[in-house]
Amino acid sequence: MRRLDFQTVRERMAEFLNRNGVEAVCAYPDSGRTRRDGAVAAVSVRACQGGPEGFRDYLGERYDEATGQWQELYGRRITLTLGLDLYAPQGCGAAGIQAAYDRLAEALQWDGPTGLVLQELSCGETEFDREAGLFHRPVTAVCRGFLYAVASEGGTFLDFIVRGEVEV
Incomplete structure (x- = not known):
């Protein structure tokens, strides 16, 4: 069984x-x-919240054509708060931080990593950290998706997966 962990989400x-x-x-x-x-953006997971989405987390069944068997789905809706903090050397300056933030916001505006849908993007002010010798801007992205497990007919869990949901 493959397990989804925060390292995978960050990657x-x-x-x-x-x-x-x-x-x-x-x-x-x-x-x-x-x-x-x-x-550069430093990706971290700051928080994870989940809640039930079906009866006892049961989401239903799907037919796996590759194996010719039905699989049961169990899962819950999750909300992840990700840190996407931006850092830049002194030579790059605050302008480099702003340019990186603009690219980051544009990328997340239309798409996102598989399984996550952006709900909110926010940032703080750019400051210079004298001790590190770097400019820093805190950035937070709140994303929504589903964490679900696939079980075989016998009830053995086969995999855990993060999936996004389609906004209508």
């Missing part, structure tokens, strides 16, 4: 941002920090 958001022209890394990486020439 998916960082990959999405990188594909859309915003240099991004996971916050708290296993490896050491690398000094960058331009602005």
